[in-house]
Amino acid sequence: MPLPLRAPARGRGAAAPAWLAALPALIVIGLFSAYPVAVMVANSLGLGQPPADGGPTLEHYVRAFGSATVRDALVNSLLIAGGAVLFTLVVAVPVVLRQADDDRAGRGGAAADALLTLPIALPGIIIGFFAIVLTGRTGLLGLAWDGFSGLAYTFPGLLIAYVYFCLPRVLGPLRGAAATLDPALTESARTLGASRPRVFCTVTLPLLLPAAIEAGGTAFAVALGGYGTVATLSEGVRLLPLNVANELTTGYRLAASSTLAVVLAAMAVLALVLGRVLARLVRRAVAS
Amino acid sequence: MSRIATWSTCVFVAVPILATLVAATSVDFSQGPWGRGPTLDWFAYAWPPLAPVIGRSLAVATLVVVLNLLIGGPLAWWVARHPSPLTRITGYLVNVPLAVPGIALSVALVGTYPMLRPSGLLLVLGHLVFTLPFTLAALVPALADDELRTNESVARSLGADGARVLRTITVPACLVAVTQAVTMVFALSFGEFNISFFINPPATPTAPFALFDSYSTQRLELASAQSMIFIAFVAPVLTAIAWARRRAPRRTP
Numbered sequence: 007m008p009l010p011l012r013a014p015a016r017g018r019g020a021a022a023p024a025w026l027a028a029l030p031a032l033i034v035i036g037l038f039s040a041y042p043v044a045v046m047v048a049n050s051l052g053l054g055q056p057p058a059d060g061g062p063t064l065e066h067y068v069r070a071f072g073s074a075t076v077r078d079a080l081v082n083s084l085l086i087a088g089g090a091v092l093f094t095l096v097v098a099v100p101v102v103l104r105q106a107d108d109d110r111a112g113r114g115g116a117a118a119d120a121l122l123t124l125p126i127a128l129p130g131i132i133i134g135f136f137a138i139v140l141t142g143r144t145g146l147l148g149l150a151w152d153g154f155s156g157l158a159y160t161f162p163g164l165l166i167a168y169v170y171f172c173l174p175r176v177l178g179p180l181r182g183a184a185a186t187l188d189p190a191l192t193e194s195a196r197t198l199g200a201s202r203p204r205v206f207c208t209v210t211l212p213l214l215l216p217a218a219i220e221a222g223g224t225a226f227a228v229a230l231g232g233y234g235t236v237a238t239l240s241e242g243v244r245l246l247p248l249n250v251a252n253e254l255t256t257g258y259r260l261a262a263s264s265t266l267a268v269v270l271a272a273m274a275v276l277a278l279v280l281g282r283v284l285a286r287l288v289r290r291a292v293a294s
Numbered sequence: 295m296s297r298i299a300t301w302s303t304c305v306f307v308a309v310p311i312l313a314t315l316v317a318a319t320s321v322d323f324s325q326g327p328w329g330r331g332p333t334l335d336w337f338a339y340a341w342p343p344l345a346p347v348i349g350r351s352l353a354v355a356t357l358v359v360v361l362n363l364l365i366g367g368p369l370a371w372w373v374a375r376h377p378s379p380l381t382r383i384t385g386y387l388v389n390v391p392l393a394v395p396g397i398a399l400s401v402a403l404v405g406t407y408p409m410l411r412p413s414g415l416l417l418v419l420g421h422l423v424f425t426l427p428f429t430l431a432a433l434v435p436a437l438a439d440d441e442l443r444t445n446e447s448v449a450r451s452l453g454a455d456g457a458r459v460l461r462t463i464t465v466p467a468c469l470v471a472v473t474q475a476v477t478m479v480f481a482l483s484f485g486e487f488n489i490s491f492f493i494n495p496p497a498t499p500t501a502p503f504a505l506f507d508s509y510s511t512q513r514l515e516l517a518s519a520q521s522m523i524f525i526a527f528v529a530p531v532l533t534a535i536a537w538a539r540r541r542a543p544r545r546t547p
Binding site for chain 1: 297299306309311314316323366368373375376384391392393395397398399401402405407422481487488509524525528529531532
């Protein structure tokens with residue numbers, strides 16, 4: 007431990023200077039992240055500014071869940087985010103295993119690496135626009151087969167757009183997990199006579215599963231809150247983030263918008279927590 | 295099998311970008327790829343109005359990066375070097391913008407500080423809280439490194455003062471992590487759309503809003519040209535991210 011090596015601060019309190027360094031950041035986070043979220047929750051419960059809101063109430067939630075458009079958007083959001091994450095995970099597992107092999111062998115793959123990271127720097131609106139260029143009404147793929155034109159505004163089209171959105175967010179964390187897999191395990195399983203699919207199902211997959219669940223939970227939360235992609239394709243399937251924005255853009259209904267925002271945030275937090283907890287449970291089950 | 299999967303994933307990522315480039319260089323994209331011939335006119339039309347907007351986005355992203363290093367650096371140092379229940383709570387608090395969807399945070403910010411919106415201050419602060427978790431994720435493991443801490447205390451016991459230790463030991467050792475943080479924060483701020491949606495000053499929008507506007511009002515070819523210009527600005531940053539990731543030490547247990 008290098009800790010005892012450090013000379014004790016003389017003449018000033020030992021703890022005070024340390025947390026003082028963190029203070030500016032803590033103030034910014036408190037004022038512009040924690041406090042606004044608390045105000046948003048208060049607004050959704052009718053505890054906002056007195057003229058607009060008169061006392062604690064659950065009326066905004068009752069109205070939100072009573073509305074058929076909100077319920078439809080909610081179900082669509084869950085289906086799109088869940089479907090996109092599942093599909094992305096299925097695609098990502100072989101990709102990260104390949105990349106881990108390449109890294110171990112010291113083979114290049116720098117170009118593929120950069121290409122697969124690219125979508126993380128692209129805002130959701132551009133991914134929505136990609137869908138329009140390829141499968142919009144005058145889309146490129148529509149020339150090859152008529153079924154592709156207008157696909158961008160349908161449920162499967164939106165699902166593919168969200169897969170594009172999720173891909174780098176799943177590949178990144180999963181790649182780190184694949185890099186830590188011990189190749190000796192799969193090799194000894196192979197020499198003991200197990201077939202390739204059997205090794206994959208009984209050795210590789212269980213070891214990768216906790217990371218996959220955790221990355222899936224994170225990607226699900228991000229996809230659920232992703233607004234740009236669906237905003238660009240808004241004439242098609244309606245998702246919950248659109249309703250959150252609409253309550254503010256069409257007549258400034260802060261309480262209604264805050265309520266839907268809280269619902270959206272609660273689902274995202276739930277996905278994150280579930281991902282972490284399930285990953286821990288599976289890790290424990292695999293280890294024992 | 296895994297080779298095919300990797301290859302087709304690369305194709306899946308690359309095809310939309312190439313298709314957008316084709317659309318941006320077609321006279322009439324509705325007639326097919328390079329319909330009625332190839333042209334660079336759309337880029338010529340797209341650039342003059344887009345240039346000041348891109349400039350504004352670059353300025354916002356640069357400011358957000360600087361603020362991240364100024365306040366996120368000391369925070370990361372505190373979290374890495376003084377672990378306590380307090381730093382653990384701070385860790386959760388910093389990650390709030392990762393858990394709360396961007397559009398929800400946008401509603402929360404505009405509902406709380408509407409007066410800070412016109413000046414653009416709210417936009418910068420919104421980007422700052424959104425990007426801080428990424429700065430911390432990159433810097434905390436690097437600063438907590440045992441070898442670095444030993445080197446620092448050796449230098450200090452040999453008589454180097456705090457500033458000298460920071461300049462000659464800490465910063466060089468964290469260079470890859472700092473690059474990772476800077477590039478990631480820059481890219482996130484430059485392309486940020488969700489949190490910005492309600493806190494972006496309406497009179498002076500950032501680049502993603504100019505694109506979003508074009509998507510609903512302009513010709514597909516012109517919007518494609520604008521998108522390609524945007525991607526061209528993100529690509530070098532992305533190369534730096536990929537570089538930093540390859541240089542980052544892999545933890546092998």
